[in-house]
């Protein structure tokens with residue numbers, strides 16, 4: 001009898017990575033909305049930002065010492081592997097990729113880098129209103145803390161775009177490729193291809 005060749009269900013995402021993801025999504029959305037639409041005094045915005053800093057610190061460590069699917073080395077691929085993956089992107093078939101696919105891996109790095117930049121500019125931003133001054137603003141020059149305000153506003157737009165792209169790709173996988181990526185990020189279990 002021939003061996004089964006379909007995908008196999010494996011426990012792909014560990015509980016800490018899943019916890020990290022959903023907490024990050026919550027606090028990034030909260031920080032973004034409080035920055036844009038919240039009260040004028042942004043104490044809560046700052047606290048959400050500190051939560052994002054703690055989560056990013058965890059993720060950076062987990063990317064080196066966590067289980068294989070969480071490691072940066074497992075989802076950073078060269079240009080040829082990424083282009084090869086992109087060529088199959090339009091096929092109406094689930095990828096059953098055993099982790100972040102090469103394109104998804106790039107977007108993970110882009111989101112983490114944008115968030116690191118965002119919290120860094122927030123910490124040193126001084127909009128000169130004597131209220132919402134980043135806690136480290138006094139440790140940098142006046143010019144830098146003023147510039148950081150502009151970069152922080154710009155960063156908020158970049159993050160919005162990256163998150164919308166993130167959600168659009170997940171929807172594309174669900175509707176076009178008939179692959180649900182969200183359930184594995186909740187339960188940890190994913191159907192992955194056998195190599």
Ligand code: HEM
Nearest residue numbers: 021024025028029099100101104108111163170181182185
């Ligand atoms: C501000 C909101 C969000 C941010 C900043 C964000 C960020 C991230 C990051 C950094 C990862 C990589 C996980 C890791 O390895 O560390 C990821 C993966 C993922 N996110 Fe989000 N996310 C957000 C919202 C959402 C939402 C609302 C959903 C569900 C609809 C979602 C679904 C997923 C899925 C399914 C993956 C795994 C993709 C894969 O299989 O490669 N995310 N997200």
Ligand code: HEM
Nearest residue numbers: 031032035036046049052119122123125127132134153156
């Ligand atoms: C992921 C984390 C963060 C996001 C998404 C975010 C987003 C935003 C947004 C959307 C605004 C309003 C910008 C505008 O008016 O156009 C803002 C303002 C601000 N944020 Fe953040 N922020 C984050 C983290 C932080 C952190 C960690 C700090 C410092 C502790 C901080 C300090 C500030 C300050 C001082 C302002 C006021 C700037 C001004 O009045 O013009 N932010 N942030």
